Amino acid sequence: MTRSFLTRLFSSLSTLFLVSLLIFFVFQIIPGDPILSKLGPEADPALEALLRKELGLDKPPMARYLDWVVSLLRGDLGTSIRFQMPVQQLIAERLPNTLALTLWSFFLIVFISLPLGLWLAKNNNSTLGLFINAFTQLGIAIPSFWLAIMLMLIFGLRLGWLPIHGYVPFSKDPWGFMRSLLLPGIAISTSSIAIVIRYLRASVLDEMLQDYVRTARNKGLSENTILIRHVLRNAFLPVLTILGVLLINILTGSIVIESTFSIPGIGQLLQTAIRSRDLPLVQGITLYIAAVVTFGFLFVDLLSAKIDPRINDRGDRA
Amino acid sequence: MKRILLLLMILTVFLFSACNQEPPLDVPSLKSVVVGIPQDFDSLDPHRSVATGTQEVMLNLFSGLITITLDGEIINDLAEEIEVSEDLMTYTVKLKQPVKFHNDQAMTSKDVAYTFNRLNGRTEDQPDPLTANFNAIESIETPDDETVIFKMNRVDVAFLSKLMIAIIPEGSGPDQAKEPIGAGPFKFDGYTAGVGIDMLRHDSYHGTLPELEKVEFKIYTDANTGFLALQVGEVDILNLTLDQTYSVDQSKITVLTAPQNMVQLITLNFEFEPFQNLKVRQALNHAINKEEIIEMLAPGSPQLDTNYSPIMGYYYNKDTEDYYDYNPDKAKELLKAAGYEDLTFSLKVPTEYPFHVDTALLLQAQLENVGVNMKLLPIEWNTWLSEVYESALYEASIIGLTGKLDPDTILNRFETTFLRNFYNYSNSYYDDLIEQARKTADPEERREIYREAQMILTEEAVAIFIMDPTLYRAVNNRLSGLHTYPIGFIDMSTVKIKD
Numbered sequence: 001m002t003r004s005f006l007t008r009l010f011s012s013l014s015t016l017f018l019v020s021l022l023i024f025f026v027f028q029i030i031p032g033d034p035i036l037s038k039l040g041p042e043a044d045p046a047l048e049a050l051l052r053k054e055l056g057l058d059k060p061p062m063a064r065y066l067d068w069v070v071s072l073l074r075g076d077l078g079t080s081i082r083f084q085m086p087v088q089q090l091i092a093e094r095l096p097n098t099l100a101l102t103l104w105s106f107f108l109i110v111f112i113s114l115p116l117g118l119w120l121a122k123n124n125n126s127t128l129g130l131f132i133n134a135f136t137q138l139g140i141a142i143p144s145f146w147l148a149i150m151l152m153l154i155f156g157l158r159l160g161w162l163p164i165h166g167y168v169p170f171s172k173d174p175w176g177f178m179r180s181l182l183l184p185g186i187a188i189s190t191s192s193i194a195i196v197i198r199y200l201r202a203s204v205l206d207e208m209l210q211d212y213v214r215t216a217r218n219k220g221l222s223e224n225t226i227l228i229r230h231v232l233r234n235a236f237l238p239v240l241t242i243l244g245v246l247l248i249n250i251l252t253g254s255i256v257i258e259s260t261f262s263i264p265g266i267g268q269l270l271q272t273a274i275r276s277r278d279l280p281l282v283q284g285i286t287l288y289i290a291a292v293v294t295f296g297f298l299f300v301d302l303l304s305a306k307i308d309p310r311i312n313d314r315g316d317r318a
Numbered sequence: 319m320k321r322i323l324l325l326l327m328i329l330t331v332f333l334f335s336a337c338n339q340e341p342p343l344d345v346p347s348l349k350s351v352v353v354g355i356p357q358d359f360d361s362l363d364p365h366r367s368v369a370t371g372t373q374e375v376m377l378n379l380f381s382g383l384i385t386i387t388l389d390g391e392i393i394n395d396l397a398e399e400i401e402v403s404e405d406l407m408t409y410t411v412k413l414k415q416p417v418k419f420h421n422d423q424a425m426t427s428k429d430v431a432y433t434f435n436r437l438n439g440r441t442e443d444q445p446d447p448l449t450a451n452f453n454a455i456e457s458i459e460t461p462d463d464e465t466v467i468f469k470m471n472r473v474d475v476a477f478l479s480k481l482m483i484a485i486i487p488e489g490s491g492p493d494q495a496k497e498p499i500g501a502g503p504f505k506f507d508g509y510t511a512g513v514g515i516d517m518l519r520h521d522s523y524h525g526t527l528p529e530l531e532k533v534e535f536k537i538y539t540d541a542n543t544g545f546l547a548l549q550v551g552e553v554d555i556l557n558l559t560l561d562q563t564y565s566v567d568q569s570k571i572t573v574l575t576a577p578q579n580m581v582q583l584i585t586l587n588f589e590f591e592p593f594q595n596l597k598v599r600q601a602l603n604h605a606i607n608k609e610e611i612i613e614m615l616a617p618g619s620p621q622l623d624t625n626y627s628p629i630m631g632y633y634y635n636k637d638t639e640d641y642y643d644y645n646p647d648k649a650k651e652l653l654k655a656a657g658y659e660d661l662t663f664s665l666k667v668p669t670e671y672p673f674h675v676d677t678a679l680l681l682q683a684q685l686e687n688v689g690v691n692m693k694l695l696p697i698e699w700n701t702w703l704s705e706v707y708e709s710a711l712y713e714a715s716i717i718g719l720t721g722k723l724d725p726d727t728i729l730n731r732f733e734t735t736f737l738r739n740f741y742n743y744s745n746s747y748y749d750d751l752i753e754q755a756r757k758t759a760d761p762e763e764r765r766e767i768y769r770e771a772q773m774i775l776t777e778e779a780v781a782i783f784i785m786d787p788t789l790y791r792a793v794n795n796r797l798s799g800l801h802t803y804p805i806g807f808i809d810m811s812t813v814k815i816k817d
Contacts, residue, residue, distance in 0.1 A: 032700030033708065038360050041707055042368040042720060045737050046450040053446070083511055084361065084495060090511065152546050164547045165538060169510060260540050264512035268539075272358070272512065277700055 005298065012294040019290065020283050024065050032277040034081040055081055068283060077287065078280035082272060087284035090269060095288075096170065098258075098265035100177070102250045104185040105192070109246060113193045117200030117239075118227060124205065132197070139194025148187040148260045155183060165262045184261045188254050192246045199242050203235040210234075237308055244300030251296065252289045349815055350532040351797065353808060354544045354556035358512060358537055363494035364484035365437055365448045370720050374806035375535050378517060379420075380484030380500035381524070383411060383430070386723065390579075390630055390804040392478060396425065396485055396501065396524070398464075406475065406759050409468040418522040419487045420505035427460035432488040434458055434468070443491050451480050473757050475764060476724040503528045503811035513537060517810075528811040554794040555808065559672070560616060563790050572793050576802035577620055577629040577786045579721035581728075582677065584665070584782035585706075588742040590713040592658050599779035601652035603642035605688040611680050612785050615673065619785040624772040625719070626728060627786040629804045633725045635769035638776040649688045662691040663713045668702040673787065674716045681716075710740045718787065723805060725768045726756060732775060741781065748774050 035051050036043060052058045056067060071078055077087035116132065123129045156164035162183055168176040207213065208231060216226045255267035262268075266285060273281035353375075360369040364380050367373065385395035394400065399412040417425040432441060434455060439447035447453065454474035459467040470477070490499050498506050503525065504517035514536040519528050536553065538544030545562050547553040548571065558566070563573045586593040586602075593599060608621050620628050624638040653659050667678045678694055685692045692714070697705065705711045721728050730736055733752050734744040748771060755767040775781075793800050799812045 031704040032698075033704050036703040036708060037700050039368050040360075041703070041717070041738070042370060043738075044368055044449045044451070046447045047366060047368060050446050050448060085511070093511065149542060152543065157546055157550055160550060164550055164552055165536065165543055167513060169513070260543060262513070262536075262538055262540065262543060264510060268512055275700065 008294065008298060012290060016287060016290045019286055020068075021065075023282060023286060024061075024068075024279065027277065027279045027282070028061055030277075034277040034279065037276045038082055051081075055079065055084075057081070068280065072287075077284040080273070080278055080281040080284075082276040082278040082281065087281050090281065091266070091284055091288055094264055094266050094269045097167075097263055098251065098267065100170070101181055101184055101188065101254070101258075101263065101265060102247065104181050105189040105250050106247055108185055108189040109192045109196060109243070112189075113196035114200065116193075117197040118204060118232065120197060120201045121204035121208070122223065122227060124201070133201075136194040136197045139190050140198075142190065144187050144191060144254070145256045145260055147190055148184070148257055151183045151187055152261075167261070167263050180261070180263070184254075184257050184263055187260075188250055188257050192250075195246070196239060196242060200235065200239050203238050204231055207231045207235045233307065237304060240304055240307070241300060244296060248293055248296040251292045348531040349529060350534065351530055351554045351810065351813060351815070352534045352536055352552065353810070354538045354547060354553040355514070355535050356538060356541070356544070356557070359509075359515070361495055362498045362506075362509060362515075363491075364486070364498065364500065365433075365491070366495065370806040374808050375515065376484075376498070377502070377807045378504045378533065378810050379498055379502045379506060380486075381417075381502045382482040382484055384478065384481045386482070386803060386805065388801055388803060390723065392723070395482075396430075397481070400478070400481075402478075406473045406477075407470045409470070409477065411466045411468070413464045413466065414524060415464055417501055417524040419501050420499045420520055421487065421490075422522065423487050425485065425487075425501055426463040427466045428463075429488045430466045430485055431458040431460050432491075433483070433485050436486075436491050437483065441491065443489070451483075473759070475756060475759055476726045479724040482723065504533060507532070523811075526811070529814045530810055533810045548792055548794075551794065554797055555800065556792050558790040558792050560790065563792075566792060570795055572795055574791045574793060574800065574802060575618060575788050576791075577627060577804075578789045578806075579627045579629045579804045580718045580786055581622060581625050581627060581721065582674070582718045582784045582787055583622075583625065583716070584681065584784070585715045585717060585741050586781055587710060587713055587715075587740070588744070589710065590663065592656075592661055592663065593713075595656045595658070596779065597652045597656035598658050598661065600642070601649040601656065601658075601688070602685070602690070603779050603782055604645045604652065605649035605690065606642075606681060606684055606782060606784075607644040608784055609644065610684075611677055614680065615676055616785065616787045619788040621785055622783040624776045624783055625732065625781070626725070626768075626772050627721050627804075629786065630721060630725070630728075633765055633768045635772040637769075638772055641776045642779070646688050653688065653690070659689060660691070661689070662693070664693040664695050665714045665716060666695045666697050666702060666706055666712045667716050668699045669696045670699040671718075674718070677784065678716050707738055707740050710742055720806070721786075721804070726752070729755075729768060729771050729775075732780060743780055745774065745778065 035048055035057060038051070039048060056064060068078055079085065080087050080090055083090060120129055120132055152164045155162045163180055167180040170177040204227070213226060213231060216230055252266065255271050258265040258267040259271055266288065270282070270285045273285060355371065355375060357371050359367065359372040359375070361367040361372070362376070364376055367376065381395050383395060383397040383400070384392050387393055396414050396417055397411045398414045401410040411430070413425065413427060413430065419425060434452055435441045435458060436444045437448050437452050438455060439445055454470050454472050454477060456469045456471035459469065461467065484500050486494060487499055501524065503520055503523045505520045507516040507518045509515045514534060517533045519531045521527070538547065541559070544553065544556055545558070548556045549567060551570070558573065566573060586599060588594055612619050612621060621639070623641040624635065626634055628634045653661060665678055667675055669675060675696065682692045682694060702715070706715045719731065730752055732741070732743050732748060733739065734746070734749050751767055751771045755764050755771070758764040758767060789802065791802065796816055797813055798816055799814045801809055801812060803809065
């Protein structure tokens with residue numbers, strides 16, 4: 001277990017090193033200068049020169065990269081060029097917003113898609129079942145930014161129930177903070193809900209054809225008991241992997257939704273960082289994303305092993 | 319299953335309760351206004367910020383020795399009196415008293431000296447200059463708490479107009495980027511990167527006390543979201559596009575219009591051979607129907623034929639107006655005479671600015687009428703800054719150049735030695751004029767020089783100057799008293815909430 005974890009950690013760190021190197025070289029090739037991007041056409045030559053000196057941008061590219069690696073080994077992610085603040089601080093400030101949005105979206109995904117998916121598998125051929133099926137197709141097809149604007153128009157503009165851009169920091173107004181995440185959460189989770197419903201339905205229908213289900217029926221168990229006690233446990237495994245991927249996706253920041261609702265999360269920060277050619281900030285966020293992906297998949301594998309002991313902690317079936 | 323049902327019920331209750339608009343706590347309501355802005359700040363430190371978008375917000379926090387009126391006239395602010403020696407080598411400033419900074423510290427001459435020394439990189443906490451704007455200052459003397467004497471090393475006639483720079487308390491420089499402190503009508507109350515900045519009224523403000531107690535500047539990176547927020551009343555003040563002005567609910571929102579002191583122009587790179595020919599440049603100017611462009615994209619905007627907005631009335635040369643009438647036949651003749659009947663060139667346009675993209679599309683159609691093939695090359699803003707602004711790797715481009723208080727900072731953009739002379743224009747007579755204006759103290763004489771400089775830009779058809787695009791600023795009808803200035807400034811100190 002520990003060995004496997006360490007192997008994974010080592011491979012993730014190597015990947016991260018390669019990714020950081022790749023990003024660094026891409027940033028050298030693509031056009032754009034972080035100082036000009038920050039100051040714009042009004043740039044004062046003296047201030048421009050000073051900022052280049054202060055942020056070490058007057059050094060050769062390789063020296064800058066090595067500086068970044070050395071600082072990283074000391075636990076310092078460097079200073080953002082755009083914001084002139086420590087990268088750690090910027091990520092730490094944005095992380096709670098993305099985490100809250102993730103929790104809320106994931107809550108919606110789990111508690112809407114699981115019961116609906118099960119119900120749909122059980123009532124596959126009913127009229128309502130067909131309707132929900134069609135609805136899930138629509139849910140996958142609708143782009144999240146379009147849904148976001150529609151939600152704003154309906155709940156914000158027409159009905160006036162929820163704020164369009166009501167983001168307030170949790171520390172200032174916890175209630176306002178939660179209200180501001182309602183619509184973005186729905187916009188993010190809709191397509192994921194549709195995906196999980198379809199996956200779970202297909203997986204349950206597959207399992208229902210297995211021999212053990214026939215045996216259970218012959219034993220006289222009710223359909224609900226068979227479904228929840230026996231089928232769900234087996235049908236849930238592929239869904240768990242999908243849920244893991246969805247969770248990681250949301251955790252690493254929904255660039256489109258965070259921007260549309262102006263929520264200062266990781267996604268919006270990454271967008272600003274790329275637009276501003278803010279290399280230290282992009283590198284810092286990449287590090288965060290790599291960590292989430294590594295530990296996210298590790299968690300999913302461990303959970304899979306717990307649910308089905310035949311699966312080892314590397315996610316392989318024994 | 320029961321647990322799932324229970325959780326679903328909790329979720330439903332949460333959803334419905336969250337839709338309830340009543341705030342949960344009895345928060346005392348302040349006279350508060352929300353202003354929507356399109357971008358984050360380049361720095362909260364007033365001496366490290368250059369972006370117009372930052373300036374128009376931060377001017378609410380800071381006061382300078384001078385300020386401007388609605389017409390762009392310079393008047394004293396923190397200065398009670400400014401005495402200028404005949405040779406323009408000494409400026410004696412008597413400070414207004416009492417003036418308090420946001421931290422309740424009284425302003426003295428030491429703070430003023432610190433401010434300018436910091437800008438010039440002559441303080442312990444700032445050893446490098448932050449700007450080249452004040453390098454004409456040789457030394458600063460503070461004979462008493464209320465008097466500051468600036469000794470100059472050379473004549474800088476624009477010096478007075480530069481004194482609008484924010485005065486900050488002595489020693490506060492290193493902290494300004496985190497917690498800006500000034501002497502303006504509002505004080506800093508918090509900033510969240512990507513979200514916005516909050517300000518509270520500065521109750522010890524030295525001028526007329528604002529009526530508003532709180533102002534929130536919220537960042538809306540998505541223009542559609544900002545517009546929706548304006549319509550539902552979440553935002554009180556917001557800049558709009560022309561399209562958006564057509565769909566505002568006029569019973570709730572008023573749209574103010576004003577010139578921006580900006581010049582929208584097609585820059586022509588003189589390194590590109592056809593543009594070295596005066597006839598070609600003149601032909602392009604005649605081929606463009608500016609009236610049509612203005613009518614379609616920004617009705618009411620002043621049409622331009624030089625790099626200066628009429629909003630800065632005193633120095634503006636009216637004779638440049640309508641210098642190039644819309645005359646496609648003449649354009650064709652000129653192109654023929656120049657030997658460029660089938661001229662083809664590319665125009666790099668920054669995609670982040672839909673206004674410039676729309677203008678470019680109209681221009682393309684108009685130029686086609688005279689046989690000119692203009693290819694559009696849409697590029698990202700950062701690429702524009704690197705390729706066009708920094709490296710001049712382009713044939714033609716379109717951009718808006720922001721105007722400043724002093725004509726030197728506008729007209730020097732066409733000087734041969736200007737750091738970002740991305741048009742590669744060089745005219746020694748023009749250079750001499752600009753240099754001469756810098757040393758001319760007499761305002762009348764200086765005005766004549768600048769007017770001549772503007773006429774040179776017109777006659778030489780250095781670029782295709784189009785317009786000073788109208789600013790459309792939406793204001794919720796519950797407010798009154800919002801004014802527009804010839805520089806970027808959303809002045810909240812005069813805004814009132816109607817009863």
